[in-house]
Amino acid sequence: MLKRALAAVALSTLPSVLTVAPAQAxxxxxxxAPATVVDNVCTARLTSVTADVINGTITGAPVGGGAPxxxxxxxxxxxxxxxxxxxxxxxxxxxxxNIDNVNSLSVDPSDPGWYGNAKSRVFMPRTLNDLAVQFPPDVLVVRFTPDDAxxxxxxxVSIQPTAP
Known part of the structure; x- marks a missing residue:
């Protein structure tokens, strides 16, 4: 009897679990503005940025104003x-x-250092984000798009120090 009751509860909750809405970007x-967007990719120059090493993100406000x-x-x-x-x-x-150094690292499995090299490549954006915090004002140009994940x-899409 208990097994039937548990099965009934499990079956009754299954539709609500299966209908969870996917994340929306x-x-x-x-x-x-329309002039800065092509194929749903926005281009902006940021005044300065802060880095979140834990999440591997940067946050910055656009030159000319707007929400960070x-x-x-x-x-x-x-x-x-x-x-x-x-x-x-x-x-x-x-x-x-740093970009030159990490791009030259081999991640070929036949290379004895491939695993360490691959880790260096994966974590390099965090190192570069930390460097971006030190840039002079208004030099970081970013192109970005919504992210469903x-x-x-x-x-x-791209991030590049560009002279004003």
């Missing part, structure tokens, strides 16, 4: 700097050097 922020946005992305979104004259500011020079966070 946040719409692009208001400051993403929280962004996260994989290493392939991180681009070397452009438009700066020599000598580069220290944090930007380190950004470029992480409501409240936008997915980086």
């Amino acid at each position: 946040d719409p692009l922020p208001v400051f993403c 946005v929280t962004l996260a992305g994989q290493l392939d979104a991180y681009q070397k700097s452009t438009g700066f004259s020599a000598p580069l500011p220290d944090a930007i020079h380190q950004w470029d050097t 992480a409501p409240g966070t936008f997915r980086l």
Whole structure:
């Protein structure tokens, strides 16, 4: 009798478990005017950023105003700097050097160091986010899109220090 009661409860709750709504991505922020959006990707220059090492995100406010946005992305979104004259500011020079160094790491399974190299590549965005906090104002250009997997966070398409 108890087994039947438990089975009935389990079957009655099953439809509510199966009908959980999928996560919905946040719409692009208001400051993403039509001129800055192509294929649902917004481009913005950020005044400055803060980094969250735990979550691997950065948060920054756009130049010209608007609500801050929280962004996260994989290493392939991180681009070397452009438009700066020599000598580069220290944090930007380190950004470029880190990208060069990690891109040269082999993740081929026949390489004895492949696992450590792969970890370096996976965690490099957190290191680069920490460097971005040190950039001069108004140099970080980001391209981002809504992210269904992480409501409240936008997915980086690219992030690049760019001279104003």
